[in-house]
Amino acid sequence: MSDPILSIRGLRKAYASGTEALKAVDLDIRRGEIFALLGPNGAGKTTLISIVCGLVTASGGEVLVDGKNWQTHYREVRRRIGLVPQELTTDAFEPVISTVSFSRELFGKPRDPAKIEEILRTLTLWDKRKTIMKELSGGMKRRVMIAKALAHEPDILFLDEPTAGVDVELRKDMWNMVRRLREQGVTIILTTHYIEEAEEMADRVGVIAKGELILVEDKAALMQKLGRKILHLQLVEPLAAVPSALAPWQPQLSEDGATLTYEFDAKADRTGIPSLLAALRDEGITFKDLDTKQSSLEDIFVDLIQQQRQEAAE
């Protein structure tokens, strides 16, 4: 890839406890993209971000921001990075506006009340600017943490599980804000364990499990690749058994005979759904409702890893 804004090379981390949280991760982040790091709990997402931001020491490898090493050029590099950590941590007795201004100055930027006001207004915090942190709700605290990360106008923003425990309204606000920031040219790296979130927001997705980056893909390509889906059919009349005419699709009948489920490969050209529905009609089986669900992230990881092993073996 030409000219990545952030380059991670062979990054490894073994904690003192012996946990191997990262196993030689290589990753390039494109300038101006929204990159989602998708993985289950304990995959190493927070560890990766923490190493880049200087909170955790790496056991090996390096990080480059525009070609500059993140340790030897830490001042230049850190000035450009904003971090919203996973945990809500705030100074209980500080008013919102002071804690946000503090962040700006800590990063070496001159005071700029107009800028701080703009940030607080965007995050609908302006009315609460004089409230002390411990009197804010969890969602509001999350907003303040975002404001703090944006206070020094970084051009790379890390959001570690930004929507964990966040209500619908804030989630919507947050996605709007992320899109606006991207329009302004900010590169955004977020972590999540929800496929839907990666799907909704990201330009590219990296899948990480057990400290290994399994694959990095454009979102569209990945979503096609990702996993299996399940079709549920709520039948009008319960069935006693699966009719033999439906056998080619291997559907499962629920115990009460009222739900038929069919598992299909969402990435296949032919999902088998139209033909299944036609067969149902021919059998005179009517249904009152249907829905399809993504299989769980864990299932998908297992699939992906098996797929990789097979490819490696071939």
Add this chain to the structure above:
Amino acid sequence: MNWRGIWAIYRFEMHRFRRTLWTGLAVPVITTSLYFIVFGSAIGSRMTEIGGVPYGSFIVPGLMLLSVFTESIFNASFGIHMPRFTGTIYEILSAPMSAFETVLGYVGAAASKAMIVALVIFATAHLFVPVSVLHPLLALLFLLLVTLTFCMFGFIIGIWAKGFEQLQVIPLLVVTPLTFLGGSFYSIEMLAEPWRTITLFNPVVYLVNGFRWTFFGTADVAFGTALAATAAFAGACLLGIWWIFRTGYRLKA
């Protein structure tokens, strides 16, 4: 240098002190007054002079240092321990701040407050006894050196401590006893052997006598020796802090 970052930490800390300004200043004033009533009046009525200095005046430098020790250690250790405890340290660690700059912010603020308290005690002392300072500039510089040293020491304790009770252990179990046994309120010349020789191993003796010399021009140890001992302690603390940031000890996983 990220001066803005240093200044931000400094102001944050000073703001924290301002929230408890009145108790923060009332405590040293009241304790100093109590010391004068107990030591000055009760003991001082029997022991009128030490080395030509009225007893009440004699104890002023020791009283100031006693507070400087506890204030410096407490403010600096609490200042860095709190963000470690709440997790807000993430922001300091991710900021474009060198270790030196971070320490300057925390230690600078803790030292400012300790110096203010020392000066308040000095002023309070005037209400009870006549105090004049023979070498005011040297006194101020020496006080500053001691304050900075103990703030660095406090910073180390704040990093080392695993909980809030551990913050209290060193000041209460080591520093306060050493201060009382280190000739803060008496001359070690008054001790019988072997106690006199044993006392010379107490570092506080050098700090108190160095400071006392700047007041009265006489003390139990030479000013040069006192200065060298203080500088050695300061150097040891600097080394400790350098090591902490180099290894990330209790700061980074």
